Amino acid sequence: MLANQTPIARQVGQPLPRSIDLVVIHCAATPSGKPLQQGKPGSVGYMNAPQVIDAWHAARQFRRRPEAVRAFSSKLPSIGYHFIIDLTGEVWSGRALTEVGAHAAEFNANSVGICLVGGAEREAKYTAGQWKSLQAVVSMLLSDYGIPCAAPKRVPDKTRKLGYTMFGGVCGHRDLSPDGDGDGLVEPFEWTKTCPGFDVRAWLARGMQPEVSQIYQEQQA
Numbered sequence: 001m002l003a004n005q006t007p008i009a010r011q012v013g014q015p016l017p018r019s020i021d022l023v024v025i026h027c028a029a030t031p032s033g034k035p036l037q038q039g040k041p042g043s044v045g046y047m048n049a050p051q052v053i054d055a056w057h058a059a060r061q062f063r064r065r066p067e068a069v070r071a072f073s074s075k076l077p078s079i080g081y082h083f084i085i086d087l088t089g090e091v092w093s094g095r096a097l098t099e100v101g102a103h104a105a106e107f108n109a110n111s112v113g114i115c116l117v118g119g120a121e122r123e124a125k126y127t128a129g130q131w132k133s134l135q136a137v138v139s140m141l142l143s144d145y146g147i148p149c150a151a152p153k154r155v156p157d158k159t160r161k162l163g164y165t166m167f168g169g170v171c172g173h174r175d176l177s178p179d180g181d182g183d184g185l186v187e188p189f190e191w192t193k194t195c196p197g198f199d200v201r202a203w204l205a206r207g208m209q210p211e212v213s214q215i216y217q218e219q220q221a
């Protein structure tokens with residue numbers, strides 16, 4: 001682990017910096033089970049998963065505030081997520097929880113963004129270590145911020161570009177999509193993207209456990 005990147009434990013116990021009532025789960029949209037890195041560990045120019053994602057976000061013109069970069073994750077000046085969960089289950093910090101993220105247009109101000117490496121497939125598979133860490137990170141956020149372990153509420157809000165706001169729960173990026181037919185459920189045909197490739201509501205209902213078919217097994221590679 002690089003010294004500039006702070007593991008999750010170091011953020012636990014920090015004062016609650018802004019009003020957070022929404023947890024959004026994302027994926028990197030890279031092939032399941034494939035390490036996200038550039039070069040070989042230890043070689044010149046090697047980039048780990050958060051560094052690769054930081055480069056993607058830099059290319060999209062995401063920029064953290066300079067004082068925030070100085071204070072936290074100083075080698076990740078662009079990354080939009082707060083947490084990145086690597087294939088091994090290792091949890092990396094991106095933005096500090098004090099910072100507004102750049103991961104879900106219209107929903108950044110009140111949310112935390114978590115990104116799982118992998119997830120390119122419509123039915124994503126994550127490693128057992130990733131599922132375990134996801135449960136740990138989400139559980140910590142729910143307990144620290146008093147967020148219900150449920151799908152967030154969606155409330156009409158004419159001041160928002162999308163016409164609604166969402167708060168008070170945990171969801172996947174795709175669940176923020178507009179409810180095109182207005183039946184109160186965001187259905188697969190309405191998803192503007194498939195990220196994170198699994199049904200977060202069902203995962204919550206199973207006590208934050210994956211289905212066996214959602215666990216990446218090395219021999220499948």
Ligand SMILES: [Zn+2]
Pocket residue numbers: 025026027103173195196
């Ligand atoms: Zn996403």
